[in-house]
Amino acid sequence: AQSVTQLDSHVSVSEGTPVLLRCNYSSSYSPSLFWYVQHPNKGLQLLLKYTSAATLVKGINGFEAEFKKSETSFHLTKPSAHMSDAAEYFCAVSGRGNKLVFGAGTILRVKS
């Protein structure tokens, strides 16, 4: 069985400060891991994914995530937050059949 836990339901940062969104996963298989972003009333957009290549994955808009097998984590980071980063972020794991299991989401607020 697979599962994802996003450790914070809400994160608030000031513009220009670092962003850290935490994700832990559980998987019976060698996992593929994803981060998606959802802006209000929009669909989900892929930020980045890990599929057993490099453990540090770079994505769009300056985001990156590091796969740590020993910690079963895949935390999302960005060095400097921008107002346009305010959105909801979802971590997801896939195994056999490419089905995704999502975390509950983290709402990122960026203060000016």
Next chain:
Amino acid sequence: DAEITQSPRHKITETGRQVTLACHQTWNHNNMFWYRQDLGHGLRLIHYSYGVQDTNKGEVSDGYSVSRSNTEDLPLTLESAASSQTSVYFCASSESGRGETQYFGPGTRLLVL
């Protein structure tokens, strides 16, 4: 450009009515998925398909059905709508294979009164 579309974008219906949500993709992907999004639950898988005439139940399939008669479309039917099915519904598609990215449609917001 290839895309995935959903219709309608908003729907209000009454308890007990049958409702069909459309999903159409022009990626020519074999895999298609339906999810529902509810506060505090993220997205949960309803049904999925790996190709024409193939359909499978997901985590929350009770009260829903799908059919796949061609590559492009996977309509989702609520046989007898219930208030518990008020939600935002997302369709997604992907290539076959491990770790392939799923591309999501814009969503359908359904209200069951």
